[in-house]
């Protein structure tokens with residue numbers, strides 16, 4: 693079984709996770725830039741983080757045989773902080789970089805005017821750079837948030853086929869599907885979606901344009917939720933080909949629209965900027 697986790701924050705995860713993910717079949721990941729919990733006080737902190745997602749983390753992932761790409765953006769949670777807004781001015785030069793396969797995560801957290809502005813601006817940047825957009829839908833007041841998100845996408849110059857609406861659930865999947873965008877589901881250990889609910893959604897709405905991710909980060913989460921969903925699908929009567937479509941071919945097709953996916957990963961023998969992850973090593 694080959695698995696592509698289209699939304700996971702490996703910066704917050706350990707090497708044990710990388711090992712377990714590889715053993716479970718994960719061969720590729722996309723790491724969206726996001727809120728790190730501790731508020732950032734200057735754009736420079738974002739740029740160091742973006743550089744880590746483009747350099748250090750792919751290097752680390754490659755040690756475990758996993759291809760790593762990222763999506764970059766000013767995240768919704770910090771889009772209202774005037775100290776962070778200059779990130780939007782610098783983002784275009786980052787969007788030119790090879791490892792960037794989408795603009796993201798963007799979208800709504802509390803649905804403020806500042807978030808409206810950041811979302812519209814970044815959808816425009818995605819369109820200008822020929823990149824897809826990875827859009828986080830809010831965890832509270834989900835349906836209102838989804839509708840407002842779909843409206844902003846419709847008003848933007850970005851084709852809905854280049855948009856992934858993430859963190860969907862039973863209340864939002866229908867309208868999200870009707871919008872023509874790709875459908876993302878984050879599977880969590882004890883809140884929001886779980887793998888059995890995911891299987892039920894797949895039975896009702898089909899497997900087309902559906903992506904399943906673990907969204908594992910610094911909170912309670914499980915980087916093997918992709919594999920657990922695949923196993924739950926098989927147990928429920930889906931075929932190996934259905935699993936391959938949802939867990940591999942759909943994310944490849946969505947992020948492949950960037951023209952930048954490289955899925956063969958050579959285990960690096962070189963150093964990353966003079967440093968090895970082997971302590972005292974080589």
Ligand SMILES: [Zn+2]
Nearest residue numbers: 724726797907
């Ligand atoms: Zn995330």
